Amino acid sequence: MKRSMLVLLSVAFILGLAGMALAQTPEIEAKLQERDALREKMANAGDETEYNALLAQWNTLNKEIEQMMSAIQADGEAKSRAISLFNEGNEAMRARRYDVAVQKYQESVKLNPLEARSYYMLGVAQQRMRNYESALEAYTQATQLDNSYAKAHNARGLVLRSMDRFDDALTAFRSTLSSETAEPDEKADAYAGMGVVYFDMKDYEKAIGAYEQAVQANPEDADAYYNMGKAYGAQSNWESAVEAYKKSTELDAKDHKSWTSLAEAYNKIGKHSEAVSAASAATGVRANYAPAWFELGWAYERMGNLQDALSAYEKAKNDRQYREPAQYQIDRIKEEMGR
Numbered sequence: 001m002k003r004s005m006l007v008l009l010s011v012a013f014i015l016g017l018a019g020m021a022l023a024q025t026p027e028i029e030a031k032l033q034e035r036d037a038l039r040e041k042m043a044n045a046g047d048e049t050e051y052n053a054l055l056a057q058w059n060t061l062n063k064e065i066e067q068m069m070s071a072i073q074a075d076g077e078a079k080s081r082a083i084s085l086f087n088e089g090n091e092a093m094r095a096r097r098y099d100v101a102v103q104k105y106q107e108s109v110k111l112n113p114l115e116a117r118s119y120y121m122l123g124v125a126q127q128r129m130r131n132y133e134s135a136l137e138a139y140t141q142a143t144q145l146d147n148s149y150a151k152a153h154n155a156r157g158l159v160l161r162s163m164d165r166f167d168d169a170l171t172a173f174r175s176t177l178s179s180e181t182a183e184p185d186e187k188a189d190a191y192a193g194m195g196v197v198y199f200d201m202k203d204y205e206k207a208i209g210a211y212e213q214a215v216q217a218n219p220e221d222a223d224a225y226y227n228m229g230k231a232y233g234a235q236s237n238w239e240s241a242v243e244a245y246k247k248s249t250e251l252d253a254k255d256h257k258s259w260t261s262l263a264e265a266y267n268k269i270g271k272h273s274e275a276v277s278a279a280s281a282a283t284g285v286r287a288n289y290a291p292a293w294f295e296l297g298w299a300y301e302r303m304g305n306l307q308d309a310l311s312a313y314e315k316a317k318n319d320r321q322y323r324e325p326a327q328y329q330i331d332r333i334k335e336e337m338g339r
Contacts, residue, residue: 031065031068035061038061039058082108085107088104089105089122090121101125105122116146119138119141119145123155135155136159139155139156140156147175150179150183150187153172157197161200166200192211192221195208195210195211208231211231222248222251225244225245229242229245241261241265242269245258248262255285259279263276272299272302275298290316290326293312294313296312297309297329301329310334313326313333317330
């Protein structure tokens with residue numbers, strides 16, 4: 001009877017765990033070994049009293065194992081739901097429904113509070129909504145969970161920069177640079193972020209140095225070259241600005257801002273024909289970009305092509321920000337032509 005009872009107990013235990021996650025942990029493994037030892041003792045029990053005592057231990061042990069297995073299953077289900085919510089948040093981000101994305105990511109981290117990437121994306125969504133304090137909190141949580149998470153460190157730096165906490169921003173970017181696992185493009189982003197911070201601090205020399213390190217880490221970083229040009233321009237070093245902007249346009253020919261800045265730099269050093277080419281490239285990418293039309297008007301005017309200059313300034317007037325300065329140039333040219 002004892003042997004048949006043991007068989008029934010083993011079958012019942014297995015059936016009770018049917019469909020349950022059977023992931024083994026050291027704690028469960030120890031319980032299973034204890035169960036095997038207990039079964040051996042039951043098979044060799046000297047009398048019914050000893051057997052019944054061992055049977056009571058068997059039932060208690062099985063219940064503990066079932067509870068541990070159930071906890072694993074519940075944890076797995078929570079993580080599965082957290083992943084689904086994370087993906088729903090990503091879909092909302094692509095649709096620019098940032099408030100919905102925040103909600104989905106918040107629900108995701110409640111179910112799985114140890115997932116760094118969920119906190120990172122929560123930070124991105126909060127940042128898009130200009131909730132900088134909340135974004136900083138989310139990015140910080142991501143870096144605390146995974147200190148090697150370079151993207152989160154860089155994101156922290158950019159948010160801190162937006163909050164004018166420049167020293168803290170630089171510290172965040174340095175966390176990426178000190179990481180042994182950060183990818184070259186992540187380190188490039190960190191250097192570029194430091195460059196933006198130094199530029200805001202009006203330390204243009206350090207900004208240029210940071211951008212040089214950024215393009216050394218990632219020679220394809222068009223934005224770093226563009227920002228380097230801005231830093232050179234802030235120093236009135238327009239020759240160097242031209243070279244930086246040229247590199248930016250070579251890497252990204254669809255960036256109308258780089259073409260416009262190149263046109264401005266050419267105008268500053270008197271190369272108006274080159275400025276016309278650069279400004280025309282900008283308007284070819286974005287036909288209604290007023291700054292490009294203004295630089296084109298300036299270049300044509302300096303070349304003596306007054307009618308073309310008037311036409312360019314008229315198009316610059318379509319932007320409210322440029323309406324007054326463009327009208328001033330138009331009035332001045334017409335006055336000069338009427339003399």
